[in-house]
Amino acid sequence: MFSRTYRAVITLPPVTWVAMFLLVPYILMFCYSFWSVSSLQVIVHSCSLANYRELLSKSVYLQTLFRSMWIAARVTLFSLLLGYPLAYYVSFQSGKRKDLLYQLVIIPLWVSYLVRAYAWKTVLGSDGVLNTLLQYIHVSQHPLGFLLYSPFAVVLTLTHIYTPFTFLPIYASLERIPRNLIEASHDLGASSWQTFRTVILPLSVPGVLAGATFAFVLSLGDFLAPLLLGGPSGIMISNIVVSLFGAAYNWPLGAAISFCMLAIVVGLLFFSERLEKKWSFR
Amino acid sequence: MAPADQQPQPSATTPLLSIRNIAKSFGKTSVLRDISLDVAAGEFLTILGESGSGKTTLLRIIAGFESADFGEVWMAGERLDTMPPYKRRVNTVFQHYALFPHLTVFENVAYGLQIAGRAKSEIEQRVTEALARVKMSSFAAARPANISGGQQQRVALARALINQPKLLLLDEPLSALDANLRRQMQIELKSMQREVGISFVFVTHDQDEAMVMSDRIALLRMGQLEQVATPREIYRYPATAYAAQFIGHTNLLRAEVKSGLARSHSLSWSTSLPDGPALFSLRPEDIRPASGAASAVSFRGRVKQRVFHGATELLQVESGDLLLTIRIAGKEQTAGELQLEFFTQDAVLVRESAVRT
């Protein structure tokens, strides 16, 4: 029904733009990762695997990468532990307040990332709200040092940020479960817990996967929360990239690390997509 | 493009619309195969077929929403299939009406005139007339979401006719209406078509609807035309076994002809056909309780089952190893063994319908 011209007009501009500003930059990143920096701080356009070799040989990179993944994994786990029961509660047991509660979960999503990270900083600091509160009610005499500038602070903040992200897809998948399935399950003699385990949980797997992917991928690449709240022990892989692109001035090495991150992320997306297909019964 | 000398000149004898050797497939599925069909000026032609027969695709090719893989469509001496839909003097009433939800009833009907750049006063006048003709004047300011299905149907009709097309296409326009409204709209549509004198090509899967409304029926099956004829002709003389079964009820009698005598199970009757196998269609109403007419084929049958339809009643009758359906007036009392008869001219020879995979 649509003429060739029509299809060309709707296709060419976005394809051209996206190729220019998304595809080409990704390819460029890939190219950069094979280049190097001369002693005069000039980028040398000759290809070698030196950056990747360095990545694998210096333990700091791999260690930081693993620490980042470990932090991201904890964030994912906690977000699911907070998000799933919340989604279950809102979807099945909140009754008339359902819409209100749903929107209450959404609102923090709209609050600036930076504002939320900053809020935690004011809460967790050594003369922050939490420490002064603890002293005020005489639970502790001295400010607790581990609260701020630690991986703990990073995990806490990122969990706070990504819990609504994991809530949303889980909630959506719970909402899509036909309610008569649950009635059928009860009718066949299953208890509430059995119904949850054998009907609700399996049918909500796609939502859990989507939420987990979100939380893991986005926290893996985060560099602002660690800078703000992480301290030296909370440094993540993106912080290394930032310094390589800044003061350390080694763009090619930074590009190599970024490209590895890109590969990990894309790999994860494919993996979760395949899992999701396996678990979606529609 | 066809060479210029093949271009038909419009005259009284040439049809308004001429579909020539149209073929279309979606991927590996062949939807239409070599369809050729003419529509005369002022004719009400129904394309009848089951879902998946390709009837909607054929309509969409005429309207210009699909392009054929092969073949041509001509209208009044003009090649149609190479034109974009908006240049064709063909308008469509869509299956679910496709009224613009963001426009009022008036604006919906006015749409075609506005696009054509008509003067405001002319638009005002013509839309008012068109709405009056479909009895929708009082709903001019309403939005499509706020009027009933039957009313939407009328607005869709007014909108499609406003540009004075040479040909109106209707894609199962009544399928969303309930039975009573549907019957009423069938009659209204038919009289509207008489009034405006525009050719209608009407697509439906409902054989009753086709019979009621059409000048001619084109029966489509699995992308091929089974028969094109008037309702009477197609009912009286179905060309194929499929046509006989799809339009009305029938009894198919598989017979063997031998020296002027057709024999099917326990029945036999004289025929002028050459020797060999033959397939006959015998309508249920053509079998009746025996009156003793000399020219009739008479046989005994036992009533197995009866289905009451009000004015008539359908009986399942067993005669030997033959099971026949017969239709009798609903008032008649029948049970047990019956003496039945039919006339040989009512047993119509039909072609075996091709079985396709």
Add this chain to the structure above:
Amino acid sequence: MELQVKQSRPLAWYAALVFAFLYLPIIILIVYSFNGQGVGGFPPRDLTLKWYRLLFSDGAIWDSVWNSLLVAAAAVAIALLFGIPAALALDRAEFPGKTLFRRIVLLPLILPGIITGLSLLMLFREAGVKLSLITIILGHGTALISVATTEIFAGLQKFERAQEEASLDLGANYWQTFRRVTLPNLRLSIIGAALLIFTLSMDEIAVSFFLIGRANTLPLEIWGRLRRGITPEINAISTIIFAFSLCAIVAWYRLRMRSESGQEITDELLRSTKL
């Protein structure tokens, strides 16, 4: 009818705790923007508007607010300009590389901002483009095409295709059909997308972080001050941003409520993970 699942009291308490976790930091932030003693210290005391006064006389902050508004408006324009045709193309055109195109368009939704930011930084460096607000606009606009595309694609799925056919049938050409039928039907999706893109751009920091020239956007201005230490002025500006975000979400919901369910942001998130 809501299903009668047996109410579980522990679950309700747990949900309340999660809500507390989500909201407490935000509430504390707002409360301390009125605290005369500055950030921290319990209990808050000396209610004051001092920080807001300080904020309103702070020229650098307002410059950055202006920059952010400019960037957000331009990003909305770019994202819609390419997102609308992109959604149309995904809906109704077949072309080689369509799957790749879809995946790449949507990638910035799920990709950490650092990767989008850095890859663009390299592009601009290789092309010899100086970093400025323009590069930030290009970055935001490009990354947020993903949001425009998903929103409008969803709108197209709900839109009855036969309406466009009806328009063509009545003599309107493709452009007239787009303007008079397609666009009005996508109105809600487009406004929704614009609102979302605007808010996301106002908040965006990871991409801007790498593409920044001399002029700061608001998040980067705040970021710069945070590195120097926390001040209640930032609580004050955060409170104002929060208030604006609330207005945006209320506007968004009222818009959605008029069309249909408020489920769509959820659906969008789900879609965006299915690259």
